[in-house]
Amino acid sequence: MAGLWCVNLGYGRQELVNAAATQMQQLPYYNTFFKTTHAPAAKLAKAIAEVTPGDLNHIFFAGSGSEAVDTIIRLVRQYWCIEKKPYRNIIISRENAYHGSTLAGASLGGMGGMHKQGAPGVPGIEHIRQPYWYGEAGDMSEEEFGVACAQALEDKILEVGPDNVAAFIGEPIQGAGGVIVPPANYWQEIQKVCRKYDILLAADEVICGFGRTGNWFGSQTLDIQPDIMSMAKGLSSGYLPISAVAIGDRIANALINHDDDFNHGFTYSGHPAAAAVALENIRIMKEEKLLNGLPPISARTSSKSCVKPWRTTRWSVTSKA
Numbered sequence: 001m002a003g004l005w006c007v008n009l010g011y012g013r014q015e016l017v018n019a020a021a022t023q024m025q026q027l028p029y030y031n032t033f034f035k036t037t038h039a040p041a042a043k044l045a046k047a048i049a050e051v052t053p054g055d056l057n058h059i060f061f062a063g064s065g066s067e068a069v070d071t072i073i074r075l076v077r078q079y080w081c082i083e084k085k086p087y088r089n090i091i092i093s094r095e096n097a098y099h100g101s102t103l104a105g106a107s108l109g110g111m112g113g114m115h116k117q118g119a120p121g122v123p124g125i126e127h128i129r130q131p132y133w134y135g136e137a138g139d140m141s142e143e144e145f146g147v148a149c150a151q152a153l154e155d156k157i158l159e160v161g162p163d164n165v166a167a168f169i170g171e172p173i174q175g176a177g178g179v180i181v182p183p184a185n186y187w188q189e190i191q192k193v194c195r196k197y198d199i200l201l202a203a204d205e206v207i208c209g210f211g212r213t214g215n216w217f218g219s220q221t222l223d224i225q226p227d228i229m230s231m232a233k234g235l236s237s238g239y240l241p242i243s244a245v246a247i248g249d250r251i252a253n254a255l256i257n258h259d260d261d262f263n264h265g266f267t268y269s270g271h272p273a274a275a276a277v278a279l280e281n282i283r284i285m286k287e288e289k290l291l292n293g294l295p296p297i298s299a300r301t302s303s304k305s306c307v308k309p310w311r312t313t314r315w316s317v318t319s320k321a
């Protein structure tokens with residue numbers, strides 16, 4: 001588990017220790033509120049934008065995965081307010097998903113044990129079934145189950161009203177829920193539904209990011225084109241706490257062109273020492289070619305079967321490593 005899914009570069013990396021020490025001598029702290037920034041945060045934002053998929057080019061920093069997820073909730077709701085559709089505020093998540101431990105993160109996640117405690121949770125959150133073929137598909141083939149799970153999303157959207165839905169959020173591969181690899185067609189089917197109803201797609205990459213699935217992000221492995229994405233953990237290999245939200249042009253442009261600020265942030269957002277460590281972490285991942293560039297899932301599936309080529313490729317890559 002690499003600590004708690006985070007020590008992606010491994011223990012004993014003196015370069016990361018040095019990056020933190022050097023940065024603390026130069027500038028131990030500054031904030032990123034009020035249109036300010038500092039060199040490590042700016043450089044890290046650029047480095048992240050270079051490895052994120054699609055147009056996820058704008059980076060908002062926070063201190064933990066939960067804070068990044070809270071940021072996504074506030075951002076997508078604010079986006080729809082700017083678009084003059086404030087009624088679009090429901091976020092659809094999945095049973096047995098994990099999105100953190102703050103009130104919003106726990107509400108968004110689908111962990112029954114967490115929902116029992118500290119209720120009531122944050123309003124405007126709905127859950128659908130998880131894509132757990134092995135445990136919950138009955139007689140359905142993997143492909144049929146992928147379609148059925150996307151149908152569950154469409155059913156939920158129609159139940160609550162398409163005009164009331166802001167976003168769908170999911171981990172590319174559910175981590176804390178049991179490392180649940182979805183059917184190979186799952187994300188394609190989910191994305192069709194999101195596009196049909198113009199619903200924003202959020203990928204929670206807190207575990208899947210920074211090499212865990214063979215690419216920088218699980219979205220690249222599973223062919224997901226998110227509008228917004230959270231990351232933490234492997235971003236700094238866990239050496240210091242830092243998280244980020246990568247925001248696509250659609251949401252970013254709306255926020256930038258809007259006359260009001262986005263009133264959100266944390267004292268330790270993009271902390272200079274943590275940002276310097278994350279920057280060094282990304283540099284080392286590139287230098288050591290840590291990621292083997294696994295082809296996206298669409299390049300590994302035939303039209304007839306969504307299962308076998310995916311499994312075969314994964315195992316052959318694993319054995320090469």
Ligand SMILES: Cc1ncc(COP(=O)(O)O)c(C=O)c1O
Pocket residue numbers: 064065066067069098099100101171175176204205206207232233
């Ligand atoms: C997918 C996902 N999102 C969010 C979080 C919350 O991150 P943190 O514990 O840093 O708040 C986690 C933590 O494991 C996670 O796995």
